[in-house]
Amino acid sequence: DGGITQSPKYLFRKEGQNVTLSCEQNLNHDAMYWYRQDPGQGLRLIYYSQIVNDFQKGDIAEGYSVSREKKESFPLTVTSAQKNPTAFYLCASSAGRVRNQPQHFGDGTRLSIL
Amino acid sequence: ELKVEQNPLFLSMQEGKNYTIYCNYSTTSDRLYWYRQDPGKSLESLFVLLSNGAVKQEGRLMASLDTKARLSTLHITAAVHDLSATYFCAVDSTSGTYKYIFGTGTRLKVLA
Numbered sequence: 001d002g003g004i005t006q007s008p009k010y011l012f013r014k015e016g017q018n019v020t021l022s023c024e025q026n027l028n029h030d031a032m033y034w035y036r037q038d039p040g041q042g043l044r045l046i047y048y049s050q051i052v053n054d055f056q057k058g059d060i061a062e063g064y065s066v067s068r069e070k071k072e073s074f075p076l077t078v079t080s081a082q083k084n085p086t087a088f089y090l091c092a093s094s095a096g097r098v099r100n101q102p103q104h105f106g107d108g109t110r111l112s113i114l
Numbered sequence: 115e116l117k118v119e120q121n122p123l124f125l126s127m128q129e130g131k132n133y134t135i136y137c138n139y140s141t142t143s144d145r146l147y148w149y150r151q152d153p154g155k156s157l158e159s160l161f162v163l164l165s166n167g168a169v170k171q172e173g174r175l176m177a178s179l180d181t182k183a184r185l186s187t188l189h190i191t192a193a194v195h196d197l198s199a200t201y202f203c204a205v206d207s208t209s210g211t212y213k214y215i216f217g218t219g220t221r222l223k224v225l226a
Contacts, residue, residue: 040221041216041219042216042217043202045213048211050211050212056211057129090156090157094214096212100162100164101143101162102145102147102204103157107155108155
């Protein structure tokens with residue numbers, strides 16, 4: 001079955017540590033996205049990528065970094081510069097140029113500070 | 115800048131009642147999406163509305179789109195407890211990018 005796989009499901013970060021969240025899709029989608037969701041809140045866009053080797057900042061990119069070396073993979077690094085990283089992180093993908101389709105979401109990664 | 119607003123933000127309703135969630139957006143778009151999120155879970159696509167006047171129905175939920183008014187509605191008929199969730203609408207950015215702009219979400223609680 002096609003879909004999006006995020007790992008790990010839960011992640012703990014120590015002070016001063018960088019951590020990387022994995023996102024893999026086998027839907028052959030061009031576009032991929034990272035969102036942050038705080039408790040009881042909506043989705044805020046961190047980064048998105050429309051094509052391999054290209055990505056754009058979203059609304060809250062500070063303290064985060066991404067790469068898009070392969071079409072199916074879009075990992076997110078939460079750096080030590082992100083002072084309040086505790087949140088639910090959602091990865092999504094979309095068909096991009098065929099723009100009549102919704103985004104598909106992974107199951108999410110819940111990040112907490114130790 | 116494209117903005118998407120939903121109301122109400124919170125909705126508590128009795129089983130068997132009807133209610134409507136509203137989604138307003140600030141610039142022209144002819145594509146609107148509705149999602150459902152259960153507590154602690156990811157988002158699940160409910161409806162894709164692709165043109166003015168589009169109406170989609172699934173069970174007790176019906177979504178419609180009025181692109182002239184820049185308004186979409188999600189109507190709940192005879193609510194049941196299983197519909198308790200947070201509902202988000204989202205609109206395609208018209209800036210030439212592949213961004214989707216999400217509404218604030220409506221947290222629905224259906225009381226038995």
